[in-house]
Amino acid sequence: MKKLLLSLFLGLASIAMAQDGQNDPTFNPTDIGFGNGVNGTAQDMVLQPDGKIVLSGFSSYDDHPWKMVRLNDDESVDTSFSFPYSQGLVHSMLLLPDGKFLISADIPEIDDTANSIILRLNADGSLDESFPTTSVFGGPIFKFTPRPDGKFWITGWFTSVGTESLKYIALLNADGTVDPTVVINTNNLVFDTAIQPDGKLIIVGAFSQVAGQARNCFARLNADNSLDTAFVPTGPTYSARSVELLANGKMYVTCTDFLLRRYNSNGTVDNTFLSPNEYASNLMYCPIVVQPDGKILVGGGGVTRFNDDGTVDENFQTGIDPMFGAPSVYKIRLLPDGKFYVAGGFSNYEGTTEHKVSRRNTDGTWDAGFDRGNGTGADNGIGTIINLDQGNLFITGSFDHYNDVSRRRIAKLTINGELDESFDPGTGFDGRIFFTEKTSSGKILISGNFSNYNGQQANHLILLNPDGTVDNSFQSGSGFTDASGATGSGITAVRILDNGKILVSGNFDSYNGVNCPTFICLNADGSRDYTFNTPFLPPNHFATNIINLPGQQKILVTLAYPGIFYYEHDIFFKIDYSGNVDSSFHAPSDEYTIYSNLIAVENSGTILLIDQYLPDPSALYNRFLRLDQNGNILTVFADEAQTPNGWIQVSRIFPQVDGKFFTSGEFTSLDNEAFEGLVRHNHDGSPDTTFDTGTPITGVSSLVAQDERLIIAGGFIQVNGIGRNRIARLYSSGILDTSQFEITQNEVEIFRKGQEVKVASQEKLLSQIAIFDYSGRQIAESTNVNSNSHTLTLKSQLEIAIIKVTLKDGFVVTKKMF
Numbered sequence: 011m012k013k014l015l016l017s018l019f020l021g022l023a024s025i026a027m028a029q030d031g032q033n034d035p036t037f038n039p040t041d042i043g044f045g046n047g048v049n050g051t052a053q054d055m056v057l058q059p060d061g062k063i064v065l066s067g068f069s070s071y072d073d074h075p076w077k078m079v080r081l082n083d084d085e086s087v088d089t090s091f092s093f094p095y096s097q098g099l100v101h102s103m104l105l106l107p108d109g110k111f112l113i114s115a116d117i118p119e120i121d122d123t124a125n126s127i128i129l130r131l132n133a134d135g136s137l138d139e140s141f142p143t144t145s146v147f148g149g150p151i152f153k154f155t156p157r158p159d160g161k162f163w164i165t166g167w168f169t170s171v172g173t174e175s176l177k178y179i180a181l182l183n184a185d186g187t188v189d190p191t192v193v194i195n196t197n198n199l200v201f202d203t204a205i206q207p208d209g210k211l212i213i214v215g216a217f218s219q220v221a222g223q224a225r226n227c228f229a230r231l232n233a234d235n236s237l238d239t240a241f242v243p244t245g246p247t248y249s250a251r252s253v254e255l256l257a258n259g260k261m262y263v264t265c266t267d268f269l270l271r272r273y274n275s276n277g278t279v280d281n282t283f284l285s286p287n288e289y290a291s292n293l294m295y296c297p298i299v300v301q302p303d304g305k306i307l308v309g310g311g312g313v314t315r316f317n318d319d320g321t322v323d324e325n326f327q328t329g330i331d332p333m334f335g336a337p338s339v340y341k342i343r344l345l346p347d348g349k350f351y352v353a354g355g356f357s358n359y360e361g362t363t364e365h366k367v368s369r370r371n372t373d374g375t376w377d378a379g380f381d382r383g384n385g386t387g388a389d390n391g392i393g394t395i396i397n398l399d400q401g402n403l404f405i406t407g408s409f410d411h412y413n414d415v416s417r418r419r420i421a422k423l424t425i426n427g428e429l430d431e432s433f434d435p436g437t438g439f440d441g442r443i444f445f446t447e448k449t450s451s452g453k454i455l456i457s458g459n460f461s462n463y464n465g466q467q468a469n470h471l472i473l474l475n476p477d478g479t480v481d482n483s484f485q486s487g488s489g490f491t492d493a494s495g496a497t498g499s500g501i502t503a504v505r506i507l508d509n510g511k512i513l514v515s516g517n518f519d520s521y522n523g524v525n526c527p528t529f530i531c532l533n534a535d536g537s538r539d540y541t542f543n544t545p546f547l548p549p550n551h552f553a554t555n556i557i558n559l560p561g562q563q564k565i566l567v568t569l570a571y572p573g574i575f576y577y578e579h580d581i582f583f584k585i586d587y588s589g590n591v592d593s594s595f596h597a598p599s600d601e602y603t604i605y606s607n608l609i610a611v612e613n614s615g616t617i618l619l620i621d622q623y624l625p626d627p628s629a630l631y632n633r634f635l636r637l638d639q640n641g642n643i644l645t646v647f648a649d650e651a652q653t654p655n656g657w658i659q660v661s662r663i664f665p666q667v668d669g670k671f672f673t674s675g676e677f678t679s680l681d682n683e684a685f686e687g688l689v690r691h692n693h694d695g696s697p698d699t700t701f702d703t704g705t706p707i708t709g710v711s712s713l714v715a716q717d718e719r720l721i722i723a724g725g726f727i728q729v730n731g732i733g734r735n736r737i738a739r740l741y742s743s744g745i746l747d748t749s750q751f752e753i754t755q756n757e758v759e760i761f762r763k764g765q766e767v768k769v770a771s772q773e774k775l776l777s778q779i780a781i782f783d784y785s786g787r788q789i790a791e792s793t794n795v796n797s798n799s800h801t802l803t804l805k806s807q808l809e810i811a812i813i814k815v816t817l818k819d820g821f822v823v824t825k826k827m828f
Contacts, residue, residue: 028741031690031703033729034719036739038387038427040413043733044073046385047085048366052353055367056105057343062088063351065367066100066113073733077115078103078135081367085382091135095119101126104154104162109133112162114151121145125168128186144186146171155203155211160184163211165200179203179213181235192235196220204255209233214250214263216766216803228253228263230277243277248803249766254298254306262306264296266801270308270316284320299342299350307344311336311797312360313352313374327374329360336775336797337364348372355799361440363390363410384411387735388421392723394446395712395737396454398476401425403714404454405723405737406446419443420456422478425716427737433478436464445504452476455512457504461489470501471514471536485536487522490514502570505556507587508563510534513542515553528552529567531589543589555609563587566609566617582609582619582641596641610663610671615639618663618671630812632658634695647695653679664713669693674710674724688722690742701742704730718743758815758823765804767813775818776800782812 028034053067058080065071066078071087077100080091093100098117105111111131120127125148130141149167156162164171164180171180174188179200181192200215211231213220220229221237227250230241246265254262259275272283279285297309304318312329316322329352330336337356344350352359353367362376369380392407403423405412412421413429418438422430441460448454454474461469466480469489473481492500500517507513514521515529521538529552531542546567557566567583582597598621608620617637622630636645650656660675670693676686680697687706690698709725720742729738761768767790769779779800781790789811790802796818804811815823 030701030740030742031688032741033732033734034739034741035732036426037721038413038423038734038737041387041427041733041735042073042385043387043728043735044070045727045735046365046389047071047382048079049727050366051340051355052366053340054100054102055341055343055351055353056103056111057345057351058105058109061345063343063353063367064091064103064105064111065353066103066115068366069099078113080135083380085367085369085380093131093135094137101150101166102153104156106130106156110138111135112154114146114154114164114166116150123147126150126166128164128182130186142186144172144182144188148177152201153203155205157205158209161189163203165203165213165215167199178215178217194220194231194235195222199249201250202252204253204261206255206259210238211235212253212255212261214253214265216249227265228277241277243273244279245271249801251296252298254300256300262298262300264298264308264310266803269296269310269314270298270306270320272320282319297340297342299344301344301348307342307350309339309342309352309354311338311799313339313342313350313370315374325373327360327370329370329374338797338799349377357390358408363408365389384414385735386413387737388412388723389735391709391711391725392736393443393711395714395721395723396446396448397714397716398422398448399452401716402430403427403721404446404448406443406456407723407736408442409736419460420478423737427721427739435478437462439463439468444501447504447506449473449506450510453481455484455504455506457501457514459501471504471512471532473536483535487536489522490516490518491520491523492518500552503553503556505558505565507558507565508560509587511539511587513553513556513565515556517552541588545589546583546585546591557609557611559584559611559615564592566611568609582621584641594640598635598637598641598643608660608663610665612636612665612669612671613667614669616644617641618665620658620660620663634658634660636695645695647691648677648680662710662713666690670698672713674708703740715742758817760813765806766801767804767811768799768801769813769815770799771815771817774798776815777818778816780814782814 048065048068049070050068052065056064061083062080064078064080070076071079075096076093077095077098078093080088082088095117097119098115100113100115103111103113110133113129113131114126116125117127120143124145126146128144130138132138146168148169151164151166153165154162161184162182164182165178169177172188174190178196179194181189183189196217197219198215198217200213202214204212210233214228216227218226223237227246228243230238232238246267248266250263250265252264260280261273263271263273268285271285272280274280299307305323306316308314314322314328315326337359338354339352340354342350342352349369349371351369357363357365359368369377371377388409389411390409392405394406396404398404402425405423406420410418415429420435420438422433424430439460440462441458443456443458445457446454457471463472469486471486473484475481490500501514502516505513512532514532518528520526521530527544527547529544529547531539533539551569553567554570555568563586565585567585569581584592584595586592610618612618619635619637620632622632631650633649634647635643638644648658650658656679658677660673662674664672670690672688672690674688678684685697687708688703688710690701692698707726707729710722711724714721720740722740723737725736727735759770767781769776776795776797779792779795779802780788781802782788790804792800792802
């Protein structure tokens with residue numbers, strides 16, 4: 011105890027001299043941060059003849075501002091390779107026969123007006139100054155394709171190369187200058203190209219015309235660069251992503267309306283190949299690699315291997331984990347021994363943390379020889395922190411290691427953030443953790459889509475003792491199942507009440523083998539409490555937030571609905587512990603309020619709320635409010651409808667007992683200023699400028715107070731230039747109200763380029779995407795997506811559209827797209 015008091019005293023003494031919001035260096039002091047390898051996305055990868063690989067497309071590597079990196083056979087960094095620029099992004103690379111590289115990159119140091127610049131690098135990564143730079147405008151280059159005569163094709167999103175107006179595809183001379191005599195007129199993007207032995211060029215993309223002739227996403231050019239009018243392939247319908255030529259003249263093509271198809275040399279479909287009857291699992295990237303035995307590796311969402319007749323090779327490990335979904339694989343590079351590298355946007359491959367690059371054995375399993383270790387701090391995201399006794403901490407998330415020690419999804423930390431090795435979860439959890447709560451007796455209730463904890467069956471709910479052993483007095487039986495038979499993934503909200511009972515809601519229809527509504531109450535032993543009523547719950551709807559009001563025997567509940575326009579139901583209630591609606595509570599009475607994103611209760615009992623509403627059917631807006639205990643609006647902090655070009659994108663709210671509160675996210679217009687990351691607000695909502703994190707800390711998912719300091723966790727890897735992997739302690743005056751449980755919400759991002767709309771989900775799998783215009787008319791839809799990323803192509807470009815995203819667990823996110 012004396013040691014603990016001395017630690018607290020020294021910590022308080024240092025706080026008096028520290029700026030609120032700055033990193034406390036005494037917390038997990040061995041953590042060097044900055045991730046573990048690629049920070050961002052490995053957009054491109056080349057394989058050298060010596061077996062080394064070069065990666066590009068990311069913002070940094072470890073704590074270095076490297077935009078390209080070369081890795082040795084064991085995944086260690088080859089320090090003999092050094093890229094000379096610290097800003098920008100390298101989009102694509104081509105390894106030349108002499109070991110040099112052609113690259114396209116946006117490098118402000120060379121040209122801050124160009125979208126991309128073509129450079130040539132020496133084999134050690136230094137700039138080859140004998141090669142002139144060429145600026146490209148309008149968008150990035152996707153690919154270089156070399157010709158036998160030394161010239162090379164470039165394809166991408168550009169509209170001009172140098173001073174020449176050339177869209178989507180261009181031919182460059184060997185010295186990097188543009189060949190102005192070659193103009194290929196396509197009316198949309200060209201994604202991939204392949205040169206035949208006779209010099210003809212296969213192109214695939216999103217175009218519908220080439221040289222004024224109808225060619226849907228797939229065409230061939232003659233050796234003189236004119237359109238081959240004899241080559242009129244059947245399909246694709248939407249957007250072709252990759253093409254791979256075979257020695258016999260046939261070719262494989264991936265596309266958004268089919269995963270893989272084989273074509274004859276004349277463009278007709280090869281019907282001897284059984285084309286998979288499914289959508290591509292990641293529509294933005296579907297690389298193809300043909301093995302020497304004729305089998306085909308196809309990337310996108312994991313890697314699938316097909317036999318040469320089109321059937322799936324069932325003896326191959328795809329990288330897709332039933333609990334964690336499909337990793338985004340952008341590039342595949344095959345080694346002579348049959349092993350292969352994958353690179354892309356994944357942080358988890360087949361249920362194991364892998365940072366954007368992995369080497370796989372011939373059967374798709376992990377090659378342990380390519381492993382740089384697990385780094386310091388948490389090696390993947392932390393979702394929740396809980397304060398334990400004596401200042402210790404309990405964390406859960408998607409990590410596999412903490413300070414390079416195996417801790418699968420769960421760990422106990424000391425007061426200063428070091429691993430408490432006396433708490434050993436063994437093999438940990440075999441799936442995702444959604445919610446974590448502490449009982450009044452100090453035990454830990456965990457829910458998710460797992461089925462096993464440390465070798466013991468645990469279906470979706472488990473109660474752990476403080477030492478990590480299972481409390482077998484709590485039994486969830488077979489857990490939760492939805493109508494399709496899927497288990498566990500549909501849990502959307504969990505809350506422990508003052509009386510020890512547990513509320514659970516989600517997109518399920520049975521618990522422990524017995525039919526049930528989507529909102530149920532469990533007794534402390536895991537059995538169902540049949541006395542709990544749900545008169546407030548319309549059919550097939552479920553809770554997104556459940557907030558216990560301590561000492562009141564009341565609960566705040568928000569609901570989600572399967573439709574986009576929710577006029578016919580209330581969505582925000584106060585109920586008692588039996589499920590009866592409190593009629594004295596009236597949520598904001600805007601009939602067009604469609605979704606309550608986040609709620610948090612302040613120490614005074616007032617409610618902080620972020621919701622989405624439609625003032626008319628033509629526009630969707632977010633607003634940030636304070637309500638009194640009866641639901642009446644007291645303060646409007648921000649309202650997109652009232653602020654032109656304003657934007658509220660907040661993922662967390664954390665109240666303090668002094669009336670101030672934290673938000674994690676982004677305001678583009680709050681108090682006439684833009685704020686991003688972790689922000690402390692005064693009681694009136696204005697930013698508290700005495701709390702300054704320096705560089706914005708984004709991706710904060712959980713906060714807890716520790717004396718006059720604040721512990722934050724999430725997906726970040728630095729705090730104002732100081733490396734901290736996913737957990738840190740900040741100096742902060744005022745006391746956080748830790749009685750309120752932070753709301754877990756999946757991050758869904760929308761990207762648009764022209765008529766293409768890409769939807770990406772950081773954690774949960776996407777299930778269905780619908781796009782609506784101003785009038786509420788549905789204009790595009792994709793169903794059965796089953797991946798973390800999906801792209802839809804609109805028939806025409808819209809100024810404003812509404813995107814409704816249904817996640818695999820039934821959770822619905824609705825966003826506005828400009």
